[in-house]
């Protein structure tokens with residue numbers, strides 16, 4: 001069941017990742033980046049369904065026998081995953097995520113082989129404990145994916161490194177930044193707004209050129225900023241602690 005879930009999740013991840021690459025258009029002014037979360041949300045739904053069925057099976061606990069074919073089948077499954085992981089490692093982009101994700105499937109495979117082998121040779125109870133561990137691991141993964149999605153849904157601020165990088169860009173161009181608001185869109189793209197204090201005697205052409213330069217540099221790093229000018233008067237200066 002986790003193998004079917006894995007395949008479905010992969011197909012949906014590719015589908016949503018492709019649509020997230022589209023440039024901004026009339027109905028998505030800020031780009032389509034967040035559509036990529038369709039893949040993570042599908043993963044949540046598919047694995048939650050599987051986790052529910054597995055929980056029901058685990059609850060109806062009774063003695064059972066483990067066939068020797070079980071570790072053999074698990075071994076065949078692990079072999080297929082090994083091929084998939086080595087092929088996807090050679091490719092780039094979304095497939096590197098897939099190879100990481102599927103690597104956990106390999107660990108699961110090893111647990112299944114050992115626990116079902118011990119279950120067949122010694123006691124079904126060892127096999128049951130293996131199943132419990134794997135079920136708990138699915139719930140752990142669900143929680144991980146959920147908090148990952150919530151980070152971006154909640155418009156979290158970027159790391160201090162990213163903020164420092166933006167501020168540094170303004171400093172290099174001798175613009176005094178009075179306010180900066182940035183949100184992390186999908187882990188590699190950032191969007192936000194900055195307020196720059198300007199003096200009445202400043203040359204608007206020079207200012208515009210500086211702003212264009214900053215925007216271009218930041219855009220190359222995946223940061224999309226709206227830059228607003230605010231006239232430095234005595235009141236504004238006091239407001240920003242000058």
Ligand SMILES: [Zn+2]
Pocket residue numbers: 024025026027028032
């Ligand atoms: Zn669109």
